[in-house]
Ligand SMILES: CC(C)(COP(=O)(O)OP(=O)(O)OC[C@H]1O[C@@H](n2cnc3c(N)ncnc32)[C@H](O)[C@@H]1O)[C@@H](O)C(=O)NCCC(=O)NCCS
Protein backbone atom coordinates (compact mmCIF):
# COMPACT_ATOMS: atom_id res chain seq x y z
CA UNK A 557 0.00 0.00 0.00
CA UNK A 558 1.39 3.37 -1.02
CA UNK A 559 1.19 5.95 1.79
CA UNK A 560 0.95 9.57 0.60
CA UNK A 561 1.67 12.29 3.17
CA UNK A 562 -0.31 15.44 2.37
CA UNK A 563 0.80 18.61 4.10
CA UNK A 564 1.03 22.38 3.80
CA UNK A 565 1.07 25.40 6.07
CA UNK A 566 -2.04 26.89 7.65
CA UNK A 567 -4.69 27.93 5.12
CA UNK A 568 -2.79 26.55 2.13
CA UNK A 569 -5.66 24.25 1.10
CA UNK A 570 -4.93 20.82 2.64
CA UNK A 571 -8.55 20.03 3.43
CA UNK A 572 -9.72 21.04 -0.05
CA UNK A 573 -6.95 19.00 -1.68
CA UNK A 574 -7.63 16.01 0.59
CA UNK A 575 -11.22 16.09 -0.74
CA UNK A 576 -9.84 15.82 -4.29
CA UNK A 577 -7.95 12.65 -3.28
CA UNK A 578 -11.14 11.34 -1.63
CA UNK A 579 -13.10 12.00 -4.82
CA UNK A 580 -10.44 9.99 -6.67
CA UNK A 581 -11.31 7.06 -4.40
CA UNK A 582 -8.41 7.12 -1.93
CA UNK A 583 -9.05 6.69 1.81
CA UNK A 584 -7.91 9.83 3.67
CA UNK A 585 -6.84 10.23 7.30
CA UNK A 586 -7.46 13.81 8.47
CA UNK A 587 -5.27 14.74 11.47
CA UNK A 588 -7.05 18.07 12.11
CA UNK A 589 -10.48 16.37 12.09
CA UNK A 590 -9.11 13.73 14.48
CA UNK A 591 -7.99 16.49 16.87
CA UNK A 592 -11.47 18.05 16.66
CA UNK A 593 -13.11 14.70 17.50
CA UNK A 594 -10.71 14.10 20.42
CA UNK A 595 -11.47 17.60 21.77
CA UNK A 596 -15.21 16.87 21.67
CA UNK A 597 -14.82 14.28 24.43
CA UNK A 598 -11.92 11.84 24.80
CA UNK A 599 -9.18 14.42 25.53
CA UNK A 600 -11.27 17.13 27.23
CA UNK A 601 -10.38 16.11 30.79
CA UNK A 602 -6.64 15.96 30.04
CA UNK A 603 -6.75 19.38 28.38
CA UNK A 604 -8.74 20.90 31.25
CA UNK A 605 -6.16 19.56 33.72
CA UNK A 606 -3.27 21.07 31.73
CA UNK A 607 -5.04 24.31 30.71
CA UNK A 608 -7.75 25.13 33.26
CA UNK A 609 -10.73 27.06 31.90
CA UNK A 610 -10.33 25.98 28.24
CA UNK A 611 -13.17 23.42 28.23
CA UNK A 612 -16.93 23.71 28.62
CA UNK A 613 -19.39 20.86 29.16
CA UNK A 614 -16.67 18.23 28.63
CA UNK A 615 -15.55 19.72 25.32
CA UNK A 616 -12.50 21.76 24.49
CA UNK A 617 -13.34 25.34 23.52
CA UNK A 618 -10.84 25.70 20.67
CA UNK A 619 -11.12 29.49 20.55
CA UNK A 620 -10.20 29.72 24.26
CA UNK A 621 -7.38 27.24 23.83
CA UNK A 622 -6.05 29.14 20.80
CA UNK A 623 -6.15 32.42 22.77
CA UNK A 624 -4.22 30.77 25.58
CA UNK A 625 -1.61 29.48 23.12
CA UNK A 626 -1.09 32.81 21.38
CA UNK A 627 -0.43 34.37 24.80
CA UNK A 628 2.04 31.64 25.85
CA UNK A 629 3.86 29.92 23.02
CA UNK A 630 5.59 27.45 25.39
CA UNK A 631 2.16 25.98 26.03
CA UNK A 632 2.18 24.55 22.49
CA UNK A 633 4.76 21.95 23.47
CA UNK A 634 2.72 20.81 26.48
CA UNK A 635 -0.44 20.62 24.39
CA UNK A 636 1.23 18.69 21.58
CA UNK A 637 2.57 16.16 24.13
CA UNK A 638 -1.05 15.40 25.05
CA UNK A 639 -2.58 15.50 21.57
CA UNK A 640 -0.03 13.99 19.19
CA UNK A 641 0.20 10.49 20.76
CA UNK A 642 -3.61 10.17 20.56
CA UNK A 643 -3.57 11.28 16.90
CA UNK A 644 -0.84 8.73 16.17
CA UNK A 645 -2.99 5.95 17.64
CA UNK A 646 -5.93 6.97 15.42
CA UNK A 647 -3.61 7.07 12.41
CA UNK A 648 -2.25 3.57 13.12
CA UNK A 649 -5.82 2.29 13.37
CA UNK A 650 -6.70 3.94 10.03
CA UNK A 651 -3.65 2.39 8.31
CA UNK A 652 -4.40 -1.06 9.70
CA UNK A 653 -8.01 -0.90 8.43
CA UNK A 654 -6.95 0.38 4.99
CA UNK A 655 -4.38 -2.43 4.67
CA UNK A 656 -6.94 -5.03 5.69
CA UNK A 657 -9.35 -3.62 3.09
CA UNK A 658 -6.66 -3.96 0.40
CA UNK A 659 -6.45 -0.24 -0.50
CA UNK A 660 -3.69 0.33 -3.10
CA UNK A 661 -2.94 3.83 -1.77
CA UNK A 662 -4.00 6.09 1.10
CA UNK A 663 -3.51 9.71 2.09
CA UNK A 664 -2.40 10.99 5.51
CA UNK A 665 -3.40 14.66 5.76
CA UNK A 666 -1.03 15.88 8.49
CA UNK A 667 -0.35 19.62 8.95
CA UNK A 668 2.92 19.06 10.84
CA UNK A 669 4.21 16.14 8.72
CA UNK A 670 7.56 17.80 7.93
CA UNK A 671 7.96 19.68 11.23
CA UNK A 672 7.69 16.41 13.17
CA UNK A 673 9.93 14.39 10.83
CA UNK A 674 7.05 12.13 9.81
CA UNK A 675 8.04 12.32 6.13
CA UNK A 676 10.24 9.27 6.82
CA UNK A 677 7.05 7.28 7.50
CA UNK A 678 5.40 7.96 4.13
CA UNK A 679 6.25 6.96 0.57
CA UNK A 680 5.48 10.29 -1.09
CA UNK A 681 5.22 13.83 0.25
CA UNK A 682 2.65 16.12 -1.38
CA UNK A 683 2.75 19.79 -0.36
CA UNK A 684 -0.17 22.16 -0.98
CA UNK A 685 1.00 25.71 -1.55
CA UNK A 686 -0.30 29.16 -2.46
CA UNK A 687 1.35 32.62 -2.40
CA UNK A 688 1.80 34.06 1.12
CA UNK A 689 -0.67 36.93 0.55
CA UNK A 690 -3.39 34.46 -0.53
CA UNK A 691 -2.67 32.31 2.54
CA UNK A 692 -2.83 35.28 4.89
CA UNK A 693 -6.11 36.66 3.55
CA UNK A 694 -7.72 33.18 3.62
CA UNK A 695 -6.76 32.62 7.25
CA UNK A 696 -7.65 36.12 8.47
CA UNK A 697 -11.10 35.77 6.85
CA UNK A 698 -11.96 32.97 9.31
CA UNK A 699 -14.28 33.85 12.17
CA UNK A 700 -12.37 34.37 15.42
CA UNK A 701 -8.97 34.47 13.71
CA UNK A 702 -6.62 37.35 14.52
CA UNK A 703 -3.24 38.38 13.14
CA UNK A 704 -1.73 37.41 16.50
CA UNK A 705 -3.13 33.84 16.42
CA UNK A 706 -2.13 33.44 12.79
CA UNK A 707 1.46 34.54 13.54
CA UNK A 708 1.65 32.25 16.59
CA UNK A 709 0.68 29.20 14.48
CA UNK A 710 2.87 30.21 11.55
CA UNK A 711 5.88 30.65 13.85
CA UNK A 712 5.64 26.94 14.73
CA UNK A 713 5.57 25.85 11.09
CA UNK A 714 8.36 25.22 8.60
CA UNK A 715 8.44 28.01 5.96
CA UNK A 716 6.44 27.18 2.82
CA UNK A 717 9.54 27.39 0.58
CA UNK A 718 11.31 24.74 2.70
CA UNK A 719 8.23 22.52 2.52
CA UNK A 720 8.10 22.81 -1.26
CA UNK A 721 11.80 21.93 -1.45
CA UNK A 722 11.10 18.68 0.42
CA UNK A 723 8.05 17.71 -1.63
CA UNK A 724 7.82 14.91 -4.18
CA UNK A 725 4.93 16.85 -5.66
CA UNK A 726 3.44 20.33 -5.13
CA UNK A 727 -0.29 21.01 -5.59
CA UNK A 728 -0.92 24.71 -6.27
CA UNK A 729 -4.01 26.07 -4.50
CA UNK A 730 -3.74 29.73 -5.48
CA UNK A 731 -4.84 29.21 -9.10
CA UNK A 732 -8.36 27.91 -8.49
CA UNK A 733 -9.89 24.48 -8.00
CA UNK A 734 -9.51 23.27 -11.59
CA UNK A 735 -5.71 23.70 -11.45
CA UNK A 736 -5.51 21.81 -8.15
CA UNK A 737 -7.75 19.07 -9.51
CA UNK A 738 -5.56 18.70 -12.61
CA UNK A 739 -2.43 18.52 -10.43
CA UNK A 740 -3.89 15.77 -8.22
CA UNK A 741 -5.01 13.79 -11.28
CA UNK A 742 -1.54 14.09 -12.86
CA UNK A 743 0.16 13.03 -9.64
CA UNK A 744 -2.09 9.96 -9.26
CA UNK A 745 -1.67 8.95 -12.92
CA UNK A 746 2.10 9.04 -12.48
CA UNK A 747 2.00 7.23 -9.13
CA UNK A 748 -0.45 4.45 -9.94
CA UNK A 749 0.53 3.73 -13.57
C1 LIG B 1 -4.44 25.79 18.13
C2 LIG B 1 -5.81 25.15 18.01
C3 LIG B 1 -6.56 25.20 19.33
C4 LIG B 1 -6.62 25.96 16.95
O1 LIG B 1 -7.84 25.32 16.68
P1 LIG B 1 -8.64 25.65 15.34
O2 LIG B 1 -9.95 24.92 15.40
O3 LIG B 1 -8.68 27.15 15.18
O4 LIG B 1 -7.76 25.11 14.14
P2 LIG B 1 -7.45 23.61 13.62
O5 LIG B 1 -7.26 22.68 14.78
O6 LIG B 1 -8.48 23.21 12.63
O7 LIG B 1 -6.01 23.78 12.95
C5 LIG B 1 -5.85 24.63 11.83
C6 LIG B 1 -4.41 24.73 11.41
O8 LIG B 1 -3.61 25.34 12.43
C7 LIG B 1 -2.28 24.86 12.33
N1 LIG B 1 -1.86 24.22 13.61
C8 LIG B 1 -2.64 23.54 14.49
N2 LIG B 1 -1.92 23.09 15.52
C9 LIG B 1 -0.65 23.49 15.28
C10 LIG B 1 0.58 23.32 15.98
N3 LIG B 1 0.62 22.64 17.13
N4 LIG B 1 1.68 23.85 15.42
C11 LIG B 1 1.64 24.53 14.25
N5 LIG B 1 0.51 24.72 13.56
C12 LIG B 1 -0.61 24.21 14.06
C13 LIG B 1 -2.29 23.83 11.19
O9 LIG B 1 -1.92 24.44 10.00
C14 LIG B 1 -3.72 23.40 11.14
O10 LIG B 1 -4.07 22.87 9.88
C15 LIG B 1 -5.70 23.67 17.52
O11 LIG B 1 -5.19 23.64 16.23
C16 LIG B 1 -4.84 22.81 18.42
O12 LIG B 1 -5.28 22.43 19.49
N6 LIG B 1 -3.62 22.45 17.96
C17 LIG B 1 -2.77 21.55 18.71
C18 LIG B 1 -2.88 20.16 18.15
C19 LIG B 1 -2.03 19.99 16.92
O13 LIG B 1 -0.80 20.01 16.98
N7 LIG B 1 -2.68 19.85 15.76
C20 LIG B 1 -1.98 19.71 14.52
C21 LIG B 1 -2.34 18.43 13.79
S1 LIG B 1 -2.03 16.95 14.71
Ligand SMILES: Nc1ncnc2c1ncn2[C@@H]1O[C@H](COP(=O)(O)OP(=O)(O)OP(=O)(O)O)[C@@H](O)[C@H]1O
Pocket residue numbers: 564565566567568569570571572573588667694728729730731732733734736
Ligand atom coordinates in the same frame (compact mmCIF):
# COMPACT_ATOMS: atom_id res chain seq x y z
N1 LIG C 1 -7.42 25.01 -5.18
C1 LIG C 1 -8.11 25.99 -4.58
N2 LIG C 1 -8.69 26.95 -5.30
C2 LIG C 1 -9.40 27.94 -4.70
N3 LIG C 1 -9.57 28.05 -3.37
C3 LIG C 1 -9.00 27.12 -2.60
C4 LIG C 1 -8.25 26.03 -3.14
N4 LIG C 1 -7.80 25.28 -2.13
C5 LIG C 1 -8.26 25.85 -1.00
N5 LIG C 1 -8.98 26.95 -1.27
C6 LIG C 1 -9.65 27.83 -0.28
O1 LIG C 1 -8.70 28.22 0.70
C7 LIG C 1 -9.24 28.21 2.01
C8 LIG C 1 -8.40 27.30 2.91
O2 LIG C 1 -8.50 25.97 2.41
P1 LIG C 1 -8.47 24.69 3.35
O3 LIG C 1 -9.47 24.83 4.45
O4 LIG C 1 -8.55 23.52 2.46
O5 LIG C 1 -6.99 24.85 3.95
P2 LIG C 1 -6.22 24.04 5.07
O6 LIG C 1 -4.82 23.96 4.63
O7 LIG C 1 -6.94 22.77 5.35
O8 LIG C 1 -6.37 25.02 6.29
P3 LIG C 1 -5.88 24.77 7.82
O9 LIG C 1 -4.41 24.61 7.77
O10 LIG C 1 -6.27 26.00 8.53
O11 LIG C 1 -6.60 23.57 8.30
C9 LIG C 1 -10.70 27.75 1.86
O12 LIG C 1 -11.52 28.90 1.84
C10 LIG C 1 -10.72 27.07 0.49
O13 LIG C 1 -11.98 27.15 -0.14
